């Protein structure tokens with residue numbers, strides 16, 4: 156009997172069934188090609204089924220028993236801890252189930268007593284999360300069910316390309332378009348999503364904030380602001396508007412490249428729609444000023460009276476499979492379960508009581524993901540890394556790879572030998588999605604049960620088992636259960652009373668088919684599909700405008716580096732590609748996309764080998780020549796390693812609030828390579 160479960164990849168978490176023979180069937184919402192082919196990795200010859208250890212730095216990895224691998228890991232942790240608990244770091248991933256993310260945060264704070272834990276979701280969601288927390292007092296990617304999109308009259312997508320990154324999402328846009336609704340896309344590329352939009356605005360990468368300010372200017376200029384909503388439900392409009400007042404359309408056009416008629420048309424489309432939504436994604440958020448940019452779009456949505464109004468709203472499209480749940484339960488540097496602050500004495504006392512430890516023993520906040528990676532070797536000398544591949548996915552990746560290699564000890568838990576696992580001293584082979592049960596929280600804040608469908612191969616263990624065993628070998632008295640049902644029950648207790656309150660959600664309720672969006676504080680509570688209908692989660696119940704302005708470029712263009720490089724994803728690959736590059740049915744290779752006018756100027760033809768360079772490094776790529784990108788901008792997908800690695804090029808400037816790196820805009824050049 157096939158088992159109902161969910162796709163292992165993106166935050167849409169499409170439903171599917173998996174048979175004992177590992178055959179996938181789509182659920183009612185359909186699957187994209189990544190979902191259809193996801194079972195291929197379950198029995199891949201590249202699957203790790205035996206722990207690997209390295210006897211000396213630079214030597215080869217060899218097979219080992221679990222006992223040897225865990226003994227080496229425990230000994231290395233103890234060695235590093237002799238110089239202090241902050242000599243050991245933990246790095247997690249947004250693909251981990253809620254149970255694993257929770258257990259990892261607890262393991263770091265209780266078993267290792269280190270403040271140094273963060274995760275790759277910092278690279279993905281942190282700017283929009285910070286903007287939402289500041290404006291609404293709460294961060295849930297979509298504060299309304301995804302299906303509400305299909306009922307909207309206008310949807311503005313900023314820096315989002317769901318036609319490639321999560322194709323089944325488009326059914327909601329098609330539904331609203333079939334009923335007469337319209338889609339506006341903001342993207343420097345004419346992506347497949349922009350192709351289906353009624354209006355496409357193509358600003359220069361990094362100038363989205365100015366575009367949002369210009370749209371607020373127009374909304375005020377044309378009398379489209381919802382004054383009753385501003386008066387009843389918000390604070391701070393005057394300050395935000397005072398900044399927008401200096402972004403008149405001609406100035407916006409000079410900075411962004413978006414014409415005044417298009418700017419005004421976009422604002423009218425949104426303002427005239429009875430139900431309208433503004434949705435941002437990584438294109439708007441992965442900047443050195445990502446929080447300010449997300450805030451500017453949020454300010455526009457507030458000015459038009461959208462957030463907390465039935466059928467309308469502002470949201471952000473989460474990327475990784477458990478990008479939402481993964482940022483709620485404690486693998487973030489500053490956070491305890493339930494989206495609680497680790498600096499809040501009441502939160503510390505509550506969680507410490509659930510964990511059975513003294514509150515005073517809990518460490519304080521650590522540092523953000525890139526700062527953590529950048530500190531390796533000089534700061535922490537040992538690291539445990541779970542379900543992440545920063546050698547490919549981190550910004551300024553050459554620096555990150557060097558820092559990982561400078562560690563005295565690196566242990567990596569993964570299902571394949573990723574580029575990061577290949578640098579490890581110990582590699583721990585783990586179970587994957589269809590071989591274990593656990594929960595994820597999708598982009599609308601709905602908690603989903605991923606059921607176990609097949610037995611894992613002999614020789615692999617779940618991350619929960621690994622953490623249990625390590626904690627025990629380290630002499631930690633606190634419990635680390637291995638059954639996901641027990642871990643989730645503990646997570647519920649730890650989250651009780653927090654912002655992301657899961658106390659009323661159980662595996663049994665999810666298995667019975669209940670659709671539960673958090674917060675869900677008790678087992679007779681039906682969850683909260685729509686947030687903010689009566690009040691926002693701020694102390695006064697009002698949403699907060701925050702005045703933001705377009706900053707200087709983090710890296711201005713120069714004669715040597717005259718092009719704006721932006722990076723992103725393609726339809727056939729997922730994140731660092733560690734999984735999808737190993738699936739034969741997902742074809743494709745790295746490339747650089749450039750405009751035909753730029754190609755002609757450089758003497759580059761379709762398929763030519765070119766070198767893309769920034770001051771940090773270079774990548775050798777095939778040219779893809781198109782008219783679907785700005786002539787001053789080039790695009791490189793980031794799924795490939797080695798000489799094709801986009802993140803050899805990207806910069807490591809961090810947003811001052813979210814510490815999000817700037818993946819979406821840096822200065823680059825292209826040179827044709829000899830044939």
Ligand code: SF4
Nearest residue numbers: 162165168169187190
């Ligand atoms: Fe999986 Fe995302 Fe594709 Fe759905 S859209 S099948 S969740 S990768």
